[in-house]
Amino acid sequence: MAGQNISHEGHRQRMRARVEQYGLESLAPHEALEYLLYITNARRDTNGIAHALLERFGSFAGVLEASEEELCRVPGVRPDAASPARGEPVLRAQPHQHRRCIDDY
Numbered sequence: 832m833a834g835q836n837i838s839h840e841g842h843r844q845r846m847r848a849r850v851e852q853y854g855l856e857s858l859a860p861h862e863a864l865e866y867l868l869y870i871t872n873a874r875r876d877t878n879g880i881a882h883a884l885l886e887r888f889g890s891f892a893g894v895l896e897a898s899e900e901e902l903c904r905v906p907g908v909r910p911d912a913a914s915p916a917r918g919e920p921v922l923r924a925q926p927h928q929h930r931r932c933i934d935d936y
Contacts, residue, residue, distance in 0.1 A: 843869060860891040871912040880907035 846858070846866055855863055864881035872880070883905050888894045894902075902913035 861885055863891060864894060868912060871909060875907075877907075880905065883907065 846862065849857055850866060855866065858866060861878070861881040864884055865877045868877035868880055884894045884902075885891070887905055888897050888901075899910070899913045902908050903910060
């Protein structure tokens, strides 16, 4: 992509490889959110969104426990990342599904 910062080249591939090798718990909280947001943001930089979510909700667990309405108030969070009505939501997972990750953060 023209004008893309070289340091970000391959970032998603490196992060996926890290998760495959060491698990989601090997990522910092903002990286774990970035990783989850890749699902609905195929070509968008999710780093800023992840940091905004952590700033607003205070923790990885706080993001997962936030309501759809609260999540969508964060700039960059689209309904497909937050809404259970559109299938499996990315950020509204049941806390018990991510208990190991939540406990780590």
